[in-house]
Amino acid sequence: MNTDKHSLGPKKEDYLSHIAFDSVIFGFNGKQLKILVLEYQNTGLFALPGGFVKRNESLKDAVTKGVMERTGIEDLYLEQFHTFGDLDRFDSKAMERILEMNGLDIKAHEWLLDRFISIAYYALINFEEVNPIPDSLADSIEWYSLDELPPLMMDHEEIVQKALETIRENLDKKLLGMNLLPTKFTMKELQNAYEKIMGETFKRTAFQRRMLATKSLVRHEKLFTGGAHRAPYLYSFKIK
Amino acid sequence: MNTDKHSLGPKKEDYLSHIAFDSVIFGFNGKQLKILVLEYQNTGLFALPGGFVKRNESLKDAVTKGVMERTGIEDLYLEQFHTFGDLDRFDSKAMERILEMNGLDIKAHEWLLDRFISIAYYALINFEEVNPIPDSLADSIEWYSLDELPPLMMDHEEIVQKALETIRENLDKKLLGMNLLPTKFTMKELQNAYEKIMGETFKRTAFQRRMLATKSLVRHEKLFTGGAHRAPYLYSFKIK
DNA sequence: TGTTATTGTAACATATTGTTACAATAATAC
DNA sequence: GTATTATTGTAACAATATGTTACAATAACA
Numbered sequence: 459m460n461t462d463k464h465s466l467g468p469k470k471e472d473y474l475s476h477i478a479f480d481s482v483i484f485g486f487n488g489k490q491l492k493i494l495v496l497e498y499q500n501t502g503l504f505a506l507p508g509g510f511v512k513r514n515e516s517l518k519d520a521v522t523k524g525v526m527e528r529t530g531i532e533d534l535y536l537e538q539f540h541t542f543g544d545l546d547r548f549d550s551k552a553m554e555r556i557l558e559m560n561g562l563d564i565k566a567h568e569w570l571l572d573r574f575i576s577i578a579y580y581a582l583i584n585f586e587e588v589n590p591i592p593d594s595l596a597d598s599i600e601w602y603s604l605d606e607l608p609p610l611m612m613d614h615e616e617i618v619q620k621a622l623e624t625i626r627e628n629l630d631k632k633l634l635g636m637n638l639l640p641t642k643f644t645m646k647e648l649q650n651a652y653e654k655i656m657g658e659t660f661k662r663t664a665f666q667r668r669m670l671a672t673k674s675l676v677r678h679e680k681l682f683t684g685g686a687h688r689a690p691y692l693y694s695f696k697i698k
Numbered sequence: 699m700n701t702d703k704h705s706l707g708p709k710k711e712d713y714l715s716h717i718a719f720d721s722v723i724f725g726f727n728g729k730q731l732k733i734l735v736l737e738y739q740n741t742g743l744f745a746l747p748g749g750f751v752k753r754n755e756s757l758k759d760a761v762t763k764g765v766m767e768r769t770g771i772e773d774l775y776l777e778q779f780h781t782f783g784d785l786d787r788f789d790s791k792a793m794e795r796i797l798e799m800n801g802l803d804i805k806a807h808e809w810l811l812d813r814f815i816s817i818a819y820y821a822l823i824n825f826e827e828v829n830p831i832p833d834s835l836a837d838s839i840e841w842y843s844l845d846e847l848p849p850l851m852m853d854h855e856e857i858v859q860k861a862l863e864t865i866r867e868n869l870d871k872k873l874l875g876m877n878l879l880p881t882k883f884t885m886k887e888l889q890n891a892y893e894k895i896m897g898e899t900f901k902r903t904a905f906q907r908r909m910l911a912t913k914s915l916v917r918h919e920k921l922f923t924g925g926a927h928r929a930p931y932l933y934s935f936k937i938k
Numbered sequence: 939t940g941t942t943a944t945t946g947t948a949a950c951a952t953a954t955t956g957t958t959a960c961a962a963t964a965a966t967a968c
Numbered sequence: 969g970t971a972t973t974a975t976t977g978t979a980a981c982a983a984t985a986t987g988t989t990a991c992a993a994t995a996a997c998a
Binding site for chain 1: 943944945946947
C-alpha cells in the first residue's frame, strides 16, 4: 500500500482504459448488516471501493488485489454480479476533484476523466474479523448500515441496490462459500444473517428445520454464553 | 448494414477501447433449442455475434443495436449475464485473420488486436419467426444445436456454457419477457421449451398444474391441428 | 430446588409436488 | 351414426415440504 500522498497515481500505460470495477462488501457480525464505504480526502465524496484493471492481469485478479489494497481486507470471496455501462454513470468532475485533493496532476491523469464501464462485485464477510484500512486516496473507510448510507457518488447507490437484489436471490447457494459468519456459529446467528439480508423475519422452528434439512451444516459442541437458559449448539458449513 | 467488403472497419476514435460484447441468442421452435453462430469470411472461424461499444452510446444500446446489425434480428430482449476478463481470452491472431480476410487494413485497426474484456448477453427467441442475415464480415449465420456446435473461437464456448447455466437458474422469472414462444402456445410447447432448456423431462400433469398455478397464463381458444384427439387450449403470458 | 429464558424437537395442520387414473374430446375408419 | 385412437384436462390420492403450536430439556442464578 502506498501512503505518500503526493506519489504518482495510476499510470495510463499500465491500465486498460475505460474499464473500472467496484465492490459492495457486506459485513455482518451476527446482528447487524453493513456495507463498506470510502470517503475521499477533503472532497465529501463517498464511494464504493473500486479500481482499475492492469493490462497484464485478469479482471478477477485485478478485483481481488484492488479491493485488498483499498480496504486492507484479504481473502475476500468476491462474486461478480453486473456490469454498469450507462452514458451518464461517470462523473468526470468528481474524479477531477479527487485527483486535485490528492495532489495528483490532472493532465497526467486525464485518462481517468474519460468514460468508464464498471464491473461490479459483492462479498459477504464477518465485519468483526476484519480491520479495514483506507488507502492513500481515502480519508476514511467505514461500515455503514444500509439505511444510514451517506449519499454515494456516481451510480454507486444503484450498484448497492443491484447487489442486494442479487444476494437475496442467491443466498441459499452462496452463503456457504462466503465468510459471513464465524467458522462456528449458532442457529440464531445464521437466522439473523438470513433475516438481515432478506429483510424479513422467519419462524424459528421452521427455519431451523429447513437449515438442518439442507444437510450442509455440521453440528459441534454447545456454546455456553453464561445465559440462564439451554445452551445452543454450534454449527459450521460442510465443505463440499 | 454495410455490404461493401472493402469499406472501412470500426474506427478507433469512435469506440471505447478494450471493451467488447458478445451475445448468446437461443432459438426455439416448439421442439428444438439452438443458438446463433457466425462464420467469418474464409477463415473457418466461428463466433458468437458480438461487437464494440461506441463512445457516445450506452452499453445496453450498443448491444441492442450491435446484435441487430450483425444478425438482422430486431426487438431482441437481451439480458446481461456475465463479463469475461481473463488474460488469455483474447486471441489477436484470430482477429488479425478476420481483418485480413475482409480486406481491412491491419495497421488502421491495430486497436482491435489489443486485449478486450467482453460483457455477455443472452436472448431467447422463436427461431421460426426471424430470418437472421449475416453482416459484411461474416460468411454465414446459422442456427446450431447445442450438441452440434462447431468449435467456437476464443472463449466463446465458455460463454455459451455460462449462458446456459444462467438461463436455467432464471427460467421461471425470465420466460415471460422473452419471445421464445409464439404469442399463443399450447401447454405441450411450453413444456418442450422447459425441457430443452433445462435438459430434463417433466411429468405432464404436474407441469401443467404448476404452470397454471403461477397465474401468469391466460387461456384462449382451442387449437385444432387435425390430430385425432382432444384439442389443446392455447395460452399466452399475462403482461404485468 | 425453584425460576427464568432460550433451544431442540415432536406433533399436527396446511400447502406443494409427485403419481395414477380416468373422463373429455377431435379426427378418422367403418 | 358408432367405434377407435391419441392426446388433453382434471380429479384423487400419496409423498414431501413448510407453517404452527406445544412442550420438554437445558444453563445460570436466586
